[in-house]
Amino acid sequence: MLNVEFTYSAGLSSQLRPDDRLDVVFSGRSNVGKSSLINKLCNRKSLARVSSKPGKTATINFFDAKTFNLVDLPGYGYAKVSKVEKLRWAELVEGYFAAGRNIALVVQIIDMRHKPTADDMNMIRFLYDSGIPFIVVMTKSDKLNKSEYQAQMAQISEIMAEFENVRLYPFSAVKGEGAEAITEAIQAHLS
Helix, strand or coil: CCCCEEEEEECCHHHCCCCCCEEEEEEEECCCCHHHHHHHHCCCCCCCCCCCCCCCCCCEEEEECCCEEEEECCCECCCCCCHHHHHHHHHHHHHHHHCCCCEEEEEEEEECCCCCCHHHHHHHHHHHHHCCCEEEEEECHHHCCHHHHHHHHHHHHHHHCCCCCCCEEECCCCCCCCHHHHHHHHHHHHC
C-alpha cells in the first residue's frame, strides 16, 4: 500500500510547483474509477474524492508519498462541461506534461466493460509517442461475469497490441483484484 498525504491542487498550469521528485500520474476519463483506484492503493476511504457525478476533479491534485508525488489528473471526456472549462482542463494537463517534470509512470485508466474511448486512445498514443512510461489499468472488472471478463480481456489486449510491451492490469475496487500487482508496477518504476 502507498502511504500518501494531500499536498495541493492546481487549477492552472501556472500554479504547478517545481519539484524534482518523481511523479506517479493517474489519468483517465471522468467516472472511470480513478479516485476509487487511488483510495484502494493508498488504503484510504476518501483521500481522492469519489463522486457519482462525472467531471468532479477539475484540478491536478498532488499527494506527498514521501519519496515521490502521486498526481491525480482531472478526468477527460465529460460532455456536460462548458467549452471554457474543457479548454482550461486541456491547458492544465498539457501544461503539466510540458513542464519537464520527472514522470516515473502514468497509470492510464480505462473501463474494462467497454472498448477504450477515442479520448483513451488519444491519451495512450500521446504517452507512447512521447516515450512516457505507462501501464493500463482496467477498472470495474468485478462488474463482468467470467465469459464477459475473458472476452473484454481479449478485445482490449488486441487493441493495445499496437503499443509494444504495454502492461494491462484488471482492477476491482470492490474485490481488490489487481491492487497488489499495480502497487508492484509503481514501485518497479520508482526504483
